[in-house]
Amino acid sequence: MDSSRKIFAVDSFEGLPAPRQEDSIPRMGGKTHYVEGMFKETSYAQLQYLLEIWGKNQRVRLIKGFFEDVLPPAFPASKQFSMVILDSDQYSGTKFGLEFFYDRIPEGGMIFVDDYNGTYAEGVTVAVNEFLADKPEQMAQGGKTMWYCVKQG
Numbered sequence: 001m002d003s004s005r006k007i008f009a010v011d012s013f014e015g016l017p018a019p020r021q022e023d024s025i026p027r028m029g030g031k032t033h034y035v036e037g038m039f040k041e042t043s044y045a046q047l048q049y050l051l052e053i054w055g056k057n058q059r060v061r062l063i064k065g066f067f068e069d070v071l072p073p074a075f076p077a078s079k080q081f082s083m084v085i086l087d088s089d090q091y092s093g094t095k096f097g098l099e100f101f102y103d104r105i106p107e108g109g110m111i112f113v114d115d116y117n118g119t120y121a122e123g124v125t126v127a128v129n130e131f132l133a134d135k136p137e138q139m140a141q142g143g144k145t146m147w148y149c150v151k152q153g
């Protein structure tokens with residue numbers, strides 16, 4: 001938080017989208033742990049207010065909307081990011097996030113994915129494994145639930 005780099009925080013603020021087949025968990029009879037609308041109580045206005053009183057609202061830009069709708073118009077192909085953290089709990093947001101940001105991260109940049117290989121976020125693991133299947137990067141565990149890879153040249 002004390003660096004001068006700009007931070008973009010993107011969330012629907014309407015909760016999770018509908019889960020997809022890739023999110024279903026075989027040992028739970030194909031049901032999903034994460035359901036549509038989960039986390040919808042998150043408040044854009046409250047977070048914006050906190051950023052303002054912390055004096056961080058110039059550094060952190062909140063973007064409200066589903067990734068698929070708001071990321072393409074917000075950032076051109078030339079925009080680069082040194083670090084991306086994906087924490088969307090599901091297949092669709094993780095897959096789209098990886099597809100959107102991968103080419104926008106330079107060599108040495110980092111992609112963090114929360115809940116990869118986790119107990120309930122089946123779709124996150126599927127999305128990462130699918131996406132990295134033909135890429136040189138490999139995921140490493142960086143914390144209890146946090147995994148990451150470093151972008152290769």
Ligand SMILES: C[S@@+](CC[C@H](N)C(=O)[O-])C[C@H]1O[C@@H](n2cnc3c(N)ncnc32)[C@H](O)[C@@H]1O
Pocket residue numbers: 010011012013014015016017038039042065066067068087088089090092093
């Ligand atoms: C576990 S919460 C994490 C929120 C935040 N990263 C945190 O740690 O407090 C998952 C969030 O992902 C958001 N989300 C999931 N898929 C999304 C998508 N496709 N577009 C925008 N937001 C999405 C949900 O709205 C939810 O707030």
